[in-house]
Amino acid sequence: MEMLREIRRFVAHSLRAVTRGSPRYWAWVGLLGAMIVVGVLAYVHQMSRGLITTGMRDQVSWAFYIGNFTFLVGVAAAAVLLVVPAYVYHWKPIKEVAVLGELLAISAIVMCMLLVLVDVGRPERTWHLMPFIGRLNVPSSLLGWDVLVLNLYLALNLVIVTYLVFTLFRRKKVANAFFVPMVLFSIPAALGIHTVTAFLYNGLAGRPFWNASILAPRFIASAFCSGPAVLLVLMQILRKTTKFEIQDAAIWKVAELMAYAMFLNLFLLGAEVFKEYYSNTEHVVHMRYMFTGLKGHTAIVPWMWLSVFCSITAFVLFLVPGTRRHPVTLNLGCLLIFSAVYIEKGMGLVIPGMTPDTLGEIYEYWPTWTELGVTLGVFGLGGLVFTFLVKATIPILLGEHGHPAGAGA
Amino acid sequence: MSTDVSRRELLACVVGGCVAASTTGCTDFLHTEFGRKNFRDMTKEEIAEVVKDLEKDLSAKYGKPVTVGAEEPIPGVDFGYALDISRCIGCRRCVYACVKENNQSRDPQLHWIRVLEMDKERGIDFDDANPYYDAETVPRPGHFYLPVACQQCRDAPCVKTCPTGATWQEKDGIVLIDQDWCIGCRCCMAACPYGARHFNWTEPTIPAEEMNPKTHVLGNRPRPRGVVEKCTFCVQRVRNGRYPACVEICPVGARKFGDMRDPKSEIRYILENKRVFVLKSELNTRPRFYYFYGL
Numbered sequence: 001m002e003m004l005r006e007i008r009r010f011v012a013h014s015l016r017a018v019t020r021g022s023p024r025y026w027a028w029v030g031l032l033g034a035m036i037v038v039g040v041l042a043y044v045h046q047m048s049r050g051l052i053t054t055g056m057r058d059q060v061s062w063a064f065y066i067g068n069f070t071f072l073v074g075v076a077a078a079a080v081l082l083v084v085p086a087y088v089y090h091w092k093p094i095k096e097v098a099v100l101g102e103l104l105a106i107s108a109i110v111m112c113m114l115l116v117l118v119d120v121g122r123p124e125r126t127w128h129l130m131p132f133i134g135r136l137n138v139p140s141s142l143l144g145w146d147v148l149v150l151n152l153y154l155a156l157n158l159v160i161v162t163y164l165v166f167t168l169f170r171r172k173k174v175a176n177a178f179f180v181p182m183v184l185f186s187i188p189a190a191l192g193i194h195t196v197t198a199f200l201y202n203g204l205a206g207r208p209f210w211n212a213s214i215l216a217p218r219f220i221a222s223a224f225c226s227g228p229a230v231l232l233v234l235m236q237i238l239r240k241t242t243k244f245e246i247q248d249a250a251i252w253k254v255a256e257l258m259a260y261a262m263f264l265n266l267f268l269l270g271a272e273v274f275k276e277y278y279s280n281t282e283h284v285v286h287m288r289y290m291f292t293g294l295k296g297h298t299a300i301v302p303w304m305w306l307s308v309f310c311s312i313t314a315f316v317l318f319l320v321p322g323t324r325r326h327p328v329t330l331n332l333g334c335l336l337i338f339s340a341v342y343i344e345k346g347m348g349l350v351i352p353g354m355t356p357d358t359l360g361e362i363y364e365y366w367p368t369w370t371e372l373g374v375t376l377g378v379f380g381l382g383g384l385v386f387t388f389l390v391k392a393t394i395p396i397l398l399g400e401h402g403h404p405a406g407a408g409a
Numbered sequence: 410m411s412t413d414v415s416r417r418e419l420l421a422c423v424v425g426g427c428v429a430a431s432t433t434g435c436t437d438f439l440h441t442e443f444g445r446k447n448f449r450d451m452t453k454e455e456i457a458e459v460v461k462d463l464e465k466d467l468s469a470k471y472g473k474p475v476t477v478g479a480e481e482p483i484p485g486v487d488f489g490y491a492l493d494i495s496r497c498i499g500c501r502r503c504v505y506a507c508v509k510e511n512n513q514s515r516d517p518q519l520h521w522i523r524v525l526e527m528d529k530e531r532g533i534d535f536d537d538a539n540p541y542y543d544a545e546t547v548p549r550p551g552h553f554y555l556p557v558a559c560q561q562c563r564d565a566p567c568v569k570t571c572p573t574g575a576t577w578q579e580k581d582g583i584v585l586i587d588q589d590w591c592i593g594c595r596c597c598m599a600a601c602p603y604g605a606r607h608f609n610w611t612e613p614t615i616p617a618e619e620m621n622p623k624t625h626v627l628g629n630r631p632r633p634r635g636v637v638e639k640c641t642f643c644v645q646r647v648r649n650g651r652y653p654a655c656v657e658i659c660p661v662g663a664r665k666f667g668d669m670r671d672p673k674s675e676i677r678y679i680l681e682n683k684r685v686f687v688l689k690s691e692l693n694t695r696p697r698f699y700y701f702y703g704l
Contacts (some may be wrong), residue, residue, distance in 0.1 A: 050634045051610050054610075140569050
């Protein structure tokens with residue numbers, strides 16, 4: 001009974017938290033709402049005529065949606081970069097904010113699932129993917145595995161966050177014997193979602209651009225850049241707009257870790273570039289399409305160079321302690337890293353992998369307004385989920401939620 | 410297995426009830442495309458019912474009697490295909506015979522066979538191939554032609570990668586797709602090294618008078634939007650002892666088809682007496698579709 005009442009209180013608090021806010025909060029929510037509206041309209045258009053409303057064709061049969069999906073799996077894995085220092089090295093400044101990583105993970109996984117859903121030709125049949133009820137083709141299908149690990153990771157983060165936040169809400173002590181093992185398990189799970197997603201591409205022998213064993217390590221390295229970039233910006237917003245105390249030390253440490261991750265990412269990219277261009281087999285065409293264009297097809301080339309430029313600049317900014325610690329260069333670095341990985345994973349992985357196609361044809365893909373609109377909607381929804389989660393959680397983390405037990409304590 | 414199936418039926422009803430908010434009840438629901446099971450989980454009776462439903466629907470849609478066969482693999486038969494590159498002139502008659510026979514969409518056009526024009530001096534080099542040559546002026550000097558369709562791989566990457574088990578290899582070697590089970594995720598298209606799989610990016614259209622009414626449930630019956638399709642070796646023909654449409658139409662006799670286990674078959678003769686090769690053998694997909702130089 002007592003528990004039920006607490007749950008009701010918890011829900012009531014959460015609803016109150018997300019429905020009350022400053023004009024700036026409402027402007028932000030309004031913006032996200034507008035993005036969702038655009039997304040819904042674009043999706044209705046897509047459903048009315050089919051995926052022909054996208055830029056995809058048989059030659060490039062996965063593109064913007066799946067690229068964004070891949071990018072967001074990386075963002076979801078980012079929680080690890082907070083969890084490891086917090087719970088493995090017991091570094092207190094980060095421990096207090098580690099939950100933000102998990103909130104981001106939840107939102108990112110929701111976006112990932114939506115992006116797969118909007119990409120499939122028969123969304124109403126996705127129940128065929130459910131084990132036992134449908135016919136999930138595991139162990140052989142990597143998308144099958146991806147469905148499993150993404151759901152597992154989502155569930156894990158939901159349990160971790162709900163348990164932690166609800167316990168703090170009731171002003172009880174977190175039972176470490178229950179909580180810590182789960183948090184620690186989320187580390188391999190995060191690596192797992194990204195590895196499996198990499199394997200989804202990696203296992204396709206007919207696509208030499210993806211069929212390189214360096215792919216999964218590259219995914220992990222770039223994931224440790226993109227997700228934390230979001231978190232760093234968020235941490236700074238939170239300590240300005242709430243009483244949340246996030247120490248500089250925490251922010252600088254995360255930025256330093258990102259610099260290492262970016263180094264690894266650039267090193268692995270360099271290793272691939274060397275192998276392809278020096279050996280100069282027929283497989284080099286995909287990288288040439290990406291960096292210099294093929295037979296006059298250069299749509300993607302400026303973007304890839306922009307990505308490389310952003311990566312290198314951000315790496316330098318985060319490597320040098322002076323620029324890592326200065327708020328301007330720190331945030332510029334976050335923006336550059338986010339953009340770099342977004343281009344690299346969003347477009348640079350999927351499209352060159354399919355261009356030229358397996359029979360050598362070059363179909364130059366470019367996303368249509370429908371694809372951009374739908375994706376915008378997905379980001380709007382993910383942003384809204386994240387905003388609501390953060391908005392409801394922060395007062396509890398701060399102990400400001402006016403729980404009666406707290407008043408007495 | 411039986412509990413598995415009943416659970417699946419139960420869910421199909423529950424989900425269907427919610428989604429369709431149907432008032433017609435569960436039995437009717439199982440007769441809809443949405444409620445259909447994976448073909449391989451159906452009993453013979455259920456297949457018979459599906460076939461009946463399909464014949465009714467398709468006959469109504471195209472305004473003529475449409476038959477939907479469900480012929481199973483003939484025991485002991487192992488189909489193989491061989492294409493004589495030295496004879497092929499690139500006329501694309503096979504492409505259009507295939508379109509007609511297998512009810513491929515006319516608008517937008519969808520082709521299961523892709524004929525590549527290649528430079529003789531470069532050999533088989535896909536990066537230099539041209540699929541958009543003018544078929545009126547073939548064969549062009551200095552060029553040869555390589556038709557590519559589903560290679561019916563013994564170790565098919567598409568089958569391996571399908572997350573719902575909507576595509577599989579039958580006992581006679583043909584890789585088929587359950588078009589009612591495919592969710593349209595296109596993993597198989599990413600996996601196929603031969604560009605053999607095609608997606609219905611929008612509603613396919615076939616003029617009623619051109620629609621081939623002799624169909625197979627896993628073969629040439631018209632596909633809906635949002636699913637993947639490909640060559641089936643004309644499953645509706647070959648399991649009834651006929652040649653695939655492309656073999657029949659080829660004006661130069663470049664296309665050979667038969668049962669590789671039959672010692673008297675033409676395909677057996679070619680495998681034993683000609684020097685054959687397969688495309689992208691390094692990928693270890695072990696195609697049943699061979700190429701050879703007959704002259």
